[in-house]
Amino acid sequence: MGTTSISQQEKMTRIEVRNFLLAEFYPNTIISFSLKQNEMYLAVQNSQFQVQAYAVKFRNTKNEFSYKIMHESMHPFCYDCPNKILNVLSPTEEKYALAWRQANSQKKRAIYK
Numbered sequence: 001m002g003t004t005s006i007s008q009q010e011k012m013t014r015i016e017v018r019n020f021l022l023a024e025f026y027p028n029t030i031i032s033f034s035l036k037q038n039e040m041y042l043a044v045q046n047s048q049f050q051v052q053a054y055a056v057k058f059r060n061t062k063n064e065f066s067y068k069i070m071h072e073s074m075h076p077f078c079y080d081c082p083n084k085i086l087n088v089l090s091p092t093e094e095k096y097a098l099a100w101r102q103a104n105s106q107k108k109r110a111i112y113k
Helices: 012-023 095-111
Strands: 004-005 027-035 037-044 051-060 062-071
Touching: 012 027, 012 037, 012 062, 027 062, 051 095
Parallel strands: none
Antiparallel strands: 004 062, 027 037, 037 051, 051 062
């Protein structure tokens, strides 16, 4: 999966970025999300009522908005997922998702030592 880019006349506001990215997950239910500088983390409930994590990397410039949505099972190289999202995820046995969750948790522990 690649990056999706959209031409635009002016840079989106933070609220426009948030609303645009949240709409990409319709019709699933967003349980929680966190919008960072150039990343968004989400806990999304699917039709089987499983809550899974997604990381979205984005770039917002005057002429273009680009984004890439990555499921936790892709082990995205984004490790700033807040605990409020990690704590609501459904259990999984998927090895890359588990490794990604652990990497986020370890980063948090390292910061607070």
